Structure formats: structure tokens, C-alpha cells
Amino acid sequence: MNTLSTNKALPRSPEMMSRGDTALLVVDMQEKLVPAMTDGPRVAWNVRRLVDAAKAVGLPVVGTEQYPQGLGKTLPELAERLGPVPSKLTFSCGCCPEIFEELRDRGVFKILIVGVEAHVCVAQTAFDLLADGWRVYVAADAVGSRFELDCRTALARMDSAGATLTTTEAAMFEWCESAGASEFQAIRRLVLERAP
Secondary structure, three states: OOOOOOOOOOOOOOOOOOOOOEEEEEEOOOOOHHHHHHOOOHHHHHHHHHHHHHHHHHEEEEEEEEEEHHHOOHHHHHHHHHHOOOOOOOOOOOHHHHHHHHHHHHOOEEEEEEEHHHHHHHHHHHHHHHOOOOOOEEEEEEEOOOOOOHHHHHHHHHHHHHOOOEEEHHHHHHHEEEEEEOOOOHHHHHOOOOOO
16 A cells, blocks of 8 residues: 555544644743743743744744743743743733734634643633633643642643643644655754753
């Protein structure tokens, strides 16, 4: 059987993210928050790889900061990639409607959420986005909480509410879609990076 058949491919599953319908939302990856997280360096590494992958395939990338006067600015390695981000006092990013209006105007209806804390800002954002009709994905290895139980429980709650759990690597390959894509080598380099 020829694995490189020229026959018409099956339709792409609506369960998967694609470069045409998905955005990446980076929640509160800030200087005073991330170091307090269980496995903070690994979360930051995965978030940075997802930002780089999203930019490689042309996905919109947006972010937020929670009370930056007290919790610091976005981590420098992410700030230089994200540019200006709105600040908020509410835990949910739903208080930043301009982000989501702009994404809707671009035809985006799926959002991959990453950041901290999983059981507070990430979860509340996921629930609000689900209630507003968005298709929500959460990269389980790119979110974190101070305590592992909080993170695990938040992932279970988001999953049961209808968010789709995924991983950094799965998301990158989903966005790229094919080893023949022009961005595949950039994605491959990100996948092969050594974890901190």
C-alpha cells in the first residue's frame, strides 16, 4: 500500500486546532508569579516554545498581566515575543474584551490557554471563554500552580467543563499539520530543545 497516496485525504477533524482558526493566550507569566510555581522553569520553557511555534505558523498570540505593580512584568524572554499586553485585576482574562473581539474579527474561534495559575486565572478564563462560545484548549504541561494538587484539580475541572486538554508538543504538531509544511523545520527544532 502506498502511504503517500494522491487520493483525497480525509477531512480535518474539527477537534484539532489549525493555523486558520486558533490563537494562543498567555496568561500572567510574570516575574514574581512564575518562580513560585511548582516546576515554574518547565512551564515557562513550554510557554516560550508555544509562542515561538505560534509565530512560526502565523497564529495570533496574545497575553495578559495580573496586577503588574505587585506581581511584576511578564518574564523578559516572553515579553520580547509578546509585545504590549493588557493588565487586569480580575482573575479571568474575560475583563479584557478587546483581545477576544480582535480575535473574533480575524475568524478565530479556538484558543489554546497557557500560563499561571492553573486553578485561578487560567481556569476562570477557560470557564468564561467556554460560556462565551469559544472552543478552549489547555496545554497541561504549559500551565502551573504553586501546589500540584491545585493544578491537577484545575485541569480536571476544565476538562469536565468542556475544555480540551493537550500538550505543548501535540499543539505544535497540530498547528504545523504536515512534515511537508514550510514551518516544519522550525517546529522540529522547538520539539528537539532540551528541557530545563
